[in-house]
Amino acid sequence: MAPGDVDMKPAADAGKGKDKDDEKAEDKKKSEEKENPTAPPLTPAQEIKANVALIERGVSTLEPRFMHRVLRNLASIRKKLTDSALREALEEIYVKDSVDKETLLSWLPEAPALAEGEGAMEIDAGPPTAPQRKSPPPSDPLPESEVYLRLLLVHHLLSSPETVPKALQLAHETVEKIQAWNRRSMDPLAARNWFALGRAYELSGELENVRALLLTAQKTASLRRDDECQAVLINLLLRNYLHYNLYDQADKLVAKTTFPTSAGNPQLARYHYYLGRIKAVQLNYSDAHTNLQQAIRRAPAAKAAPGFFQAVHKFFVVVELLMGDIPERSLFRHPVLVNALAGYFEIVRSVRTGNLAHFQETLRAYQAQFTSDKTRTLIVRLRQNVIKTGVRRLSLSYSRISLRDICVKLHLDSEEDAEYIIGKAIRDGVIDGRIVHEKGWLECAGAKSGYGPDVAEAYQRRIGFCLQLHNESVKAMRYPLNAHRKETAAAEEAREHEKELAMEIQDGDLDDDDGLDGF
Template sequence: MADVEMKQTKETTDTREEDELKDESKKAPPSPTSEIKSNIALIERAVSTLEPRFTLRVLRSLNTLRKKLDDQVLQDAIEDVYPSDSPIKNDLLTWLPPTLGGDHSMDIDVASASKPSTSEPVPEAGVYLRLLLIHHLTSSPATQKKAIELSLDTIEEIQTLNRRSMDPIAAKVWYAVERAYELGAELADARPLFLAAQRTASLRHDDETQASLINRLLRSYLHYNLYDQADKLVSKTTFPTSAGNPQYARYHYFLGRIKAVQLNYSAAHTNLQQAIRRAPPATLAPGFYQAVHKLSVVVELLMGDIPDRSLFRHPVLEKALGGYFEIVKAVRAGSLSQFQSALSKHASQFETDKTYTLIVRLRQNVIKTGIRRLSLSYSRISLRDICVKLHLDTEEDAEYIVGKAIRDGVIEGRIVHEKGWLECAGQKSGYGPEVSDVFSRRIAYCLELHNQSVKAMRYPLNAHRKELAAAEGAREREKELAKEIQEGGDLDDDEPGLGDGF
């Protein structure tokens, strides 16, 4: 369901293309109005049977449906769902421009033959309609103010109703609220609202809303570069484990960002890997996929690894990672000049991606790689040559830098100060306690993966009945077999001569 949102949060431009594709592939789609109506029926079913599954199904179609909304569709839907004199209906209709009033009766006849229902639908349906309304209002700049008003109103309504069956929809409403505020360029103003709601949600164990809100808050903090606050929020809250994959993917992405800024690269890398794994397929949410990979490439470089070449050939990533590819090449070659030119060439791109400061930190990695390459190819090299080859400013600098590299374990060797050269020691042997450590870490990972997948297995209800019957049969046969053996055994026993004494 939330793959859908991801497109919206990230680069919307990238998504337009395949949205069109999706629309084309759907042959003879049902009219939006009837779709809304069937969705509302599903929501009612979800509420009456206490099965959130149905609600989730409704929300999954939210994004495609959102594209087809217009004033008319919404008006028809509202008119159809509510009885004619319902106060909620009139309330909802006030959010739509009244100009269409004249011809809507005719439209109803065309769109649907059914009469407006006579009974009041569940409140969840009302909130669902409001959600659609907010999305519709945010889509055009003229009505954005109204969208914020409506979202505030909706939140109040949700909180007064306080129904657990509302939670999945409420989580979506919060997303819509953020969107409304962001388009109104007042993202910071929504923060107190989110914080208060987050407290309530965690008190009510409303996991879905909580997950959604934590991500909203983190996003808002990171948008304003408030890494300190974001970090505190993460340490003070626990992300609900039952949250959906898309929420988890986002959460991991934000965590990765925070950790990377704090120089905790290996943790950042783990988080970003998780984000990539949990993210929806690249073609569905390319924006998110690209954003995560941009950050993950930089973090990998900062850790001293070189990302796979194939990553940069990925159809979705190839163009987006262009600038990063040049940086990777520079780091790989250990060439400071190449690095500087790539950095200045793509500075504005890195700036918008918010990776600029991280990339600037790579400078030392470039130097380290350079020294490492030199130490591998020479058994003895003068500091002056190092200085020239790595474009360092003075020999003195080179001496300190090499010294630090030796201390940090980047290279093995000794500096002979009197002669002014570096003597490189041979490579360390590849075997030792570290190897077994790495090995056991990998094994532990594989075992963990296996255990997790066993835990994650789901069995459909009552499906084991059949197997039980089969097992019953097998047991029956076994019994027979045992009986036969027993009888056979009896025969054996009859044989004399092989008694105890033997």
């Protein structure tokens, strides 16, 4: 072999080396999978058991964050509840001969009987192994855990219309137990149980029967400074009053109670929503608009709570129209609001164009929806806005138009109605013109110029706001501490240096051009 040649391995040997590397990589991958196996998702029964452990840990350590962590997962676990999952959880949490376990199991339907031979197949399958028995808990869980399990049972029974009466009875028993125990660590769970009780009454159609009970509980929660229960109970009472159109009583409740500021965002969103409805009925549209905006901002995501998101936006659109503004078109393209706001979009179109005929037609077509949404009373008030918009468009199009033509174009009943509406529009400053009663027409002054005292006043307000913002920004500026001392020290050193140079020049020790490079 020549000295420059390279000894090449056979192809078979190279392939064997490659196979060995692949085998090593696979073995390493399998060992990693054995060391870090992917945990399977927990079953509903295991989740309930883990939540009960968290509740008891929070009670023993006096840490409310564990209780709140359990309640945050309540919405997700409610969707997974089944009879078998609840029965399995109760069997694992309680001891074998527990009276409370039998009481809770009685609210569930009986377990289906096993088929003949089913048990034998399970016993004979595979070689006999040592039985693995789960050690039962030494005692029953804490009262907080029992209340949590009862809450899950109530929500599970509320999911079916046939079991709503049983849910109502169980919710009443749970509330009585909570009042008998009177434990402060149970307050977050008590708030959720009050909400479940109100929901059970609403589904059973007996919402007026729970009002006295809620009022008594609200007084008790206020005296105990139980903010969570107080927030839930105030919202339940407001919902009760608004369901029966008792707006005066709802307004008195708001005036005589103080909603706790420490309540969570869901309760604050509900409270602002109810306040917005009350203010809208009372013709206080600006406050209603503010409250509804707060409800939208504090509400959960649209996909998490689509019903509440749609309900708030229905009132928000109507209130914005009553204020004289037109909602943005992008709002009606939202995936959650496209179908829910179809009728409201037609109302917005009729208000924007001033088409009274289209407004009346839309009101008749969507009357059932507006009535169920409790917005029909507010939408009827928009008739004047539609007429004002139509009158404004006519005043810009014609310099003179008869009242009879106005009645035809705006679909009004008589010339007297047209004269009254136009007179009110002139007085409110909607249009600039005058009515000639003898000849029966309206003389319009045309479009206003862009200048005048109103424009000057608006500019003055904007200039004042900008100046005030500038002054506040200057006052809010922050400077480094003692930064001016460094500049003062540098200036003093420069002056001392100048004095020394001047003295040396006078003494003749330094020429005029020496040492003056920096000056």
